[in-house]
């Protein structure tokens with residue numbers, strides 16, 4: 001998963017990009033980067049492994065001079081975790097293009113072959129973002145325009161859409177000419193544009209989530225439509241065009257379940273309100289199947305489940321209590337490909353408040369269950385703290401399939417629910433009762449915010465993928481996403497970074 005930012009303003013933008021990246025830090029903590037372009041058309045950039053606050057220090061910020069630029073935070077879903085994968089990525093020709101990408105291409109291998117064998121382009125990594133950058137650069141270069149205008153850029157994006165399969169929300173900087181942004185024809189990953197009044201012109205900010213706008217004085221203008229492209233030239237003039245031949249709105253539903261900040265509104269749907277509705281639906285399901293339940297207290301697993309848990313408790317008219325205190329400063333101190341390390345990390349991250357559990361029937365609420373490591377450990381902790389019974393509710397349905405569109409999910413075989421019934425999962429995590437949200441209810445919870453969206457990208461729950469997949473793609477991905485292959489990749493990147 002990644003977070004992307006682009007700003008075009010009257011004065012230097014590096015400070016604003018930095019602040020915006022901090023607002024999107026939850027979308028990626030492996031690396032951060034920024035490229036800005038100054039009045040002479042010189043690029044100034046900095047990117048490295050680590051958190052935003054560690055990658056940029058004052059001496060870097062002093063050199064990041066320029067009134068338009070692009071920023072990125074990364075959590076790897078495709079490719080390795082080394083320094084060379086940090087974004088924005090850059091190609092020299094044509095013009096010098098820097099690109100920040102959120103999502104995942106599902107045909108990057110065949111595109112990489114075409115780039116290398118037919119288009120004489122060198123790729124330095126196995127990152128799909130580098131492939132996407134080179135496809136766009138190649139299509140733009142083919143037009144042989146010394147001074148590209150919006151129509152040339154849009155034509156290149158049209159061709160990029162034709163060639164690329166998968167999910168991509170993109171912000172790019174074309175050196176000396178302006179900022180470009182586009183979203184894949186299904187609008188799987190979010191991308192939104194905001195506006196701020198400058199002294200002489202409107203200033204624009206494009207971001208993965210609009211939570212990044214408010215504190216910087218930007219107002220939400222609108223979501224970028226699936227397939228649509230935006231170009232903001234050097235003078236701050238905004239151009240836009242639909243560049244996909246066919247398009248439909250199918251945003252990723254997991255953004256609302258887990259990824260996005262509650263203070264973001266994506267595709268006109270408030271993440272916070274959608275999580276409240278998830279809590280309400282879950283409460284309805286509980287009262288329907290167990291009208292005489294004996295739950296004494298509702299306890300969220302912080303942080304992403306708190307909104308749903310609060311609403312759930314409200315609906316059930318049962319006390320909501322904080323039973324866990326999260327250590328906010330633990331961070332990602334090391335990468336954890338091993339299951340044993342993951343188990344220990346749950347205890348390090350969450351401390352339990354025994355008094356909320358002793359002699360009570362507790363309902364623990366989480367946004368989702370993926371491997372089951374968190375839920376198993378937490379149920380064990382709740383029982384040790386003296387809970388009589390531990391029930392577990394998930395605001396999302398059972399996660400059964402791998403994600404192909406930019407969310408870091410384990411291989412299918414490592415998902416606890418992939419080949420188990422709800423009862424078997426319940427037994428394995430050690431709960432006395434397990435309640436999953438129904439998919440229909442999840443969809444309604446999100447859709448209520450914008451009924452014009454008819455379908456969502458729900459493949460982690462259904463296994464139905466909405467883009468074309470080459471033969472063997474799923475099997476291949478399964479083998480590169482299991483713990484063993486992650487360990488090999490991490491070791492390789494540690495040797496190179």
Ligand code: AMP
Pocket residue numbers: 258301304366367368369370371372373374375407408409
């Ligand atoms: P697990 O222990 O694997 O079942 O993880 C479940 C927890 O991870 C839940 O508390 C979620 O908040 C969180 N989660 C869900 N999806 C992801 C993801 N793709 N990456 C990291 N954490 C996630």
